[in-house]
Amino acid sequence: MSCPALPDGFDFTDPDLYHQRVPLPELAQLRQTAPVWWNAQPRGIAGFDDDGYWVVTRHEDVKEVSTKPEIFSSYLNTAIIRFNESMTRDQIDVQRLIMLNMDPPEHTRVRQIVQRGFTPRSIRKLEDALRERARRIVATAKEAGSGDFVSEVAVELPLQAIAELIGIPQGDRAKIFDWSNKMVGYDDPELAITEEIGTDSAMELISYAMNLAAARKECPARDIVSSLVAAEDEGNLGSDEFGFFVLLLAVAGNETTRNAITHGMHAFLTHPDQWELYKRERPATAADEIVRWATPVVSFQRTATCDTGLGGQHIREGQRVGIFYASANNDPDVFDRPDVFDITRDPNPHLGFGGGGPHFCLGANLARLEIDLIFNAIADAIPGISLAGAPRRLRSAWLNGIKELQVRYV
Ligand code: HEM
Numbered sequence: 001m002s003c004p005a006l007p008d009g010f011d012f013t014d015p016d017l018y019h020q021r022v023p024l025p026e027l028a029q030l031r032q033t034a035p036v037w038w039n040a041q042p043r044g045i046a047g048f049d050d051d052g053y054w055v056v057t058r059h060e061d062v063k064e065v066s067t068k069p070e071i072f073s074s075y076l077n078t079a080i081i082r083f084n085e086s087m088t089r090d091q092i093d094v095q096r097l098i099m100l101n102m103d104p105p106e107h108t109r110v111r112q113i114v115q116r117g118f119t120p121r122s123i124r125k126l127e128d129a130l131r132e133r134a135r136r137i138v139a140t141a142k143e144a145g146s147g148d149f150v151s152e153v154a155v156e157l158p159l160q161a162i163a164e165l166i167g168i169p170q171g172d173r174a175k176i177f178d179w180s181n182k183m184v185g186y187d188d189p190e191l192a193i194t195e196e197i198g199t200d201s202a203m204e205l206i207s208y209a210m211n212l213a214a215a216r217k218e219c220p221a222r223d224i225v226s227s228l229v230a231a232e233d234e235g236n237l238g239s240d241e242f243g244f245f246v247l248l249l250a251v252a253g254n255e256t257t258r259n260a261i262t263h264g265m266h267a268f269l270t271h272p273d274q275w276e277l278y279k280r281e282r283p284a285t286a287a288d289e290i291v292r293w294a295t296p297v298v299s300f301q302r303t304a305t306c307d308t309g310l311g312g313q314h315i316r317e318g319q320r321v322g323i324f325y326a327s328a329n330n331d332p333d334v335f336d337r338p339d340v341f342d343i344t345r346d347p348n349p350h351l352g353f354g355g356g357g358p359h360f361c362l363g364a365n366l367a368r369l370e371i372d373l374i375f376n377a378i379a380d381a382i383p384g385i386s387l388a389g390a391p392r393r394l395r396s397a398w399l400n401g402i403k404e405l406q407v408r409y410v
Contacts, residue, residue, distance in 0.1 A: 006026060006029065006030075010026070010039070011039065011041055012026075012027075012039055012055055012299070012322065012324070013039075013041065013053075013081045013299075013322070013397045013398070014397065015188075015395045015396055015397040016395065017397075018298070018393070018394075018395065018396055018397060018399075018400070019393055019394075019395040020393065021393070022295070022298055022326050022400050024326065024327070024330060027055075027057050027324055027326065027327035027330070028327070028330065030055060030057045030327070031057040031058055031327060031331060035056070035057050035058045035061060035311045036054055036055070036056050036057075036058075036061060036310050036311035036312065036313040036315075037054065037055045037057070038052055038053075038054055038055075038313075039052050039053055039054070039055050039322075040052040041053060052320075053081060053301065053319070053320035053321065053322050054310075054313070054315060054319060054320065054321045054322060055322050055324060056310065056311070056321060056322060056323045056324060057324050057327040057328070057331075058311065058327070058328065058331055058333070059328040059329075059331040059333065059334045059349075059351065060331075060333070060334075061310055061311045061323075062323045062324065062325065062327075062328040062351055062355045063328075063351065063355040063356055064310065064355075065302055065310065065321055065323050065355065066302075066323060066351075066354055066355025066356055066357035066359070066360075067355060067356055067357040068357070069103050069104055069107075069302075069357060069358055069359075070103075070104075070305065071304065071305055071306060071308050072302035072303070072304060072305070072321055073103050073302060073303050073304075073305050074100065074101050074102060074103055074107070074302060074303075074359060075096060075101060075102055075103040075106075076303035076305065076318075077092065077101075077301060077302075077303040077320060078092055078095045078096075078101050078301075079100045079101055079300045079301060079302075079359075080300065080301065080397075080398050081299060081300070081301040081320065081322045081397065081398065097240075097241070097244045098244050098245075098247065098248045099111060099114070099244075099245065099248060099359075100248060100252065100359060104358060107358060107359070108358065110237070110241065110245075111358065111362075113228060113235065113236060113237055114228065114237070114245055114362065115362060116224075116227060116228065117165060117166070117224040117227070117228060118362050118363065118365070118366065120365065122165070122224065123365050123366050123369060126161065126164050126165060126366075126369075127369060127373075129164055130157065130160065130161055130164065130369065130370065130373055131373050131376075131377075133156070133157060133160050134157055134370075134373040134374050134376070134377040135377050135380075135381070137152075137153055137156050137157060137374070137377070138153065138374070138377040138378050138381050138382065139381060140152070141153050141409065142381055142382055142409045144409075145408070145409060146388055146406070146407065146408040146409060147406070147407070148404050148405065148406055148407075149262060149265055149405040149406070149407045150258070150262050150402060150403060150404055150405050151404075153261070153265075153374065153378075154258045154259075154261040154262045154265070154374075155181075155258055157257070157261070157370050157373070157374055158253060158254050158256075158257035158258050158261075158367075158370060159173070159176070159177045159180060159254055160173075161253070161257075161366055161370055162249050162250065162253050162254065163176060165224060165249075165366070166223070166224050166225055166246065166249070167221070167223035167224055167225050168212070172208070175204075175208075176205065176208070176250070178201075179201040179202070179204050179205040179208075179250070180201075180205065180250040180251070180254050181254075182197050182198060182201035183198050183201050183202050183205070183247075183250065183251055188394050188395040188396060188403070189395070190395070190403075191403070202247055205243075205246065205247055205250060206240075206243035206244060206246070206247050207243065208246075209242055209243040209245075209246035209247070210239045210240060210242065210243040212225055212242075213225060213228075213229040213237070213239040213242040213243070214239050216229055217229050217230070217239070225242070228242060228245075229242050249363075252361075252362075252363065253363045253366070253367070255296070255399055255401065256296040256297060256367065256399075257296075257363075257367045257370050257371070259294060259296040259399065259400060259401050259402060260290055260291050260294045260296050260352075260367065260371055261290075261370070261371060261374055261375075262294075262391075262402045262405055263290065263293060263294030263296070263400070263402060264290035264293070264294065264371060264375065265378075265385075265405065265407070266387075266391055266402065266405060267290065267293050267294075267341045268375075269385065269386065269387045269407070270387070271341050274341055274342070274343050277343060277344070278343055278375065278379060279379045282376060282379070283343055283344050284372075285343060285344055285345060285346045285348060286343040286371075286372070286375065287367075287368040287371040287372050288345075288348045288350060288352075288368070289341065289342060289343045289344075289345045289348060290343075290371055291350060291352035291353065291367070291368075291371070292329045292335075292345070292348060292350035292352055293329075293341050294352070294400060295325050295326040295329045295350075295352050295400055296352070296399060296400050296401070297325055297352070297398065297399065297400075298324065298325065298326045298398050298399065298400050299322050299323060299324045299325060299326065299398055300322075300323055300325070300354075300398070301320050301321060301322045301323065302320075302321045302323065303318065303319070303320050303321065304316065304317055304318060304319050304320075304321060305317065323355060325351045325352060325354075325355075326400065328350075328351045328355070329350045329351055329352060334349060335348075335350075353367075382409050382410070383410060384409070384410035385407055385408070385409055385410070386407065386408050386410070387405075387406070387407060387408075388406040388407055388408045389404075389405075389406035391404065391405045392404040392405075
């Protein structure tokens with residue numbers, strides 16, 4: 001179906017588009033006129049002969065795609081629509097060792113193992129340590145009087161949380177943080193991270209994690225690594241599987257939460273009534289509204305395993321289907337006044353953590369906890385905080401990222 005409102009060649013996965021803003025107005029036009037829309041993509045992905053992908057914009061359709069892995073596969077391609085346009089088949093095959101790009105039953109096996117590390121009890125056990133971290137991060141930033149909220153506040157907690165969760169020794173954390181940061185954002189020339197640096201960092205992180213797994217297998221400790229890799233049988237992860245799992249955590253749990261926190265701060269600073277309300281009442285609903293508002297992961301993709309119908313369109317076997325969480329989270333059929341930032345919004349069935357299918361974000365509760373802890377720490381310690389410049393956005397085709405946010409603390 002054509003969409004007369006969008007110019008020819010408009011590409012929802014073009015990183016340049018996101019350098020300025022998430023294309024919410026264009027996605028809204030599609031929701032109204034062509035909710036499942038074929039975006040002819042001039043520059044396909046190397047190794048694939050398709051020439052475009054479907055853009056799915058309605059909340060209801062995003063959920064449908066997410067919950068039917070037998071029709072909409074994560075394995076046939078990667079979850080990220082245009083992870084890198086020069087990616088080859090071989091490079092995509094490696095990506096399939098990451099659970100985000102697996103289908104059942106393989107995905108079910110890995111997910112059952114790794115979710116042992118993400119039970120409410122495991123997350124609660126981290127709470128005191130993370131609260132203390134959050135307080136220290138905020139105290140240091142406040143002392144400086146002003147600075148970049150991203151690098152001084154939002155970056156640290158998500159990485160510390162992952163390191164705490166999987167038990168990475170303190171002495172190794174700096175290098176883990178460095179590798180993690182180099183693996184994301186290489187669509188942005190300003191960050192000067194080449195694809196080679198990104199790949200090398202990923203390899204180093206995987207090999208570090210494999211060695212950690214091997215050491216714990218030999219000499220188990222009372223930590224999550226030990227319990228996930230205890231013995232290499234059906235019920236546990238192999239060392240290589242553990243390596244790829246840590247790689248996924250470093251990407252999936254790092255920039256996402258960092259951007260939720262940064263967008264949350266920006267939203268509070270531009271909606272002072274909501275910040276006052278937060279300081280007074282600390283509503284438990286705030287974290288989810290921050291995730292809806294930010295929608296750090298703009299879209300993911302699936303690939304059709306057979307001919308099927310969706311939103312009145314005929315989707316052919318092998319075609320790629322982009323599910324736009326950013327659009328679903330602003331769907332007025334589901335959200336009353338979606339363009340209003342309302343930290344008391346309840347219910348809030350946002351799809352920021354995914355559409356409720358088998359890949360639903362494993363770290364959702366940890367992310368909510370981190371968001372709560374950091375804003376509680378800021379509200380407790382800093383009476384006044386104000387913007388000291390416009391946010392600088394990340395150039396990325398799938399992350400709604402802010403790379404710099406200058407603020408002043410009073
Ligand atoms: C999957 C978003 C934080 C670990 C996902 C998915 C989304 C997402 C959209 C895909 C869901 C789907 O395909 O149905 C977010 C956002 C976060 C966040 C917005 C922060 C605000 C975290 C954290 C961790 C984490 C803190 C762990 C430390 C994962 C993993 C998966 C995942 C392992 C893959 C699950 C699977 O394939 O079964 N996340 N995430 N995420 N997330 Fe998160």
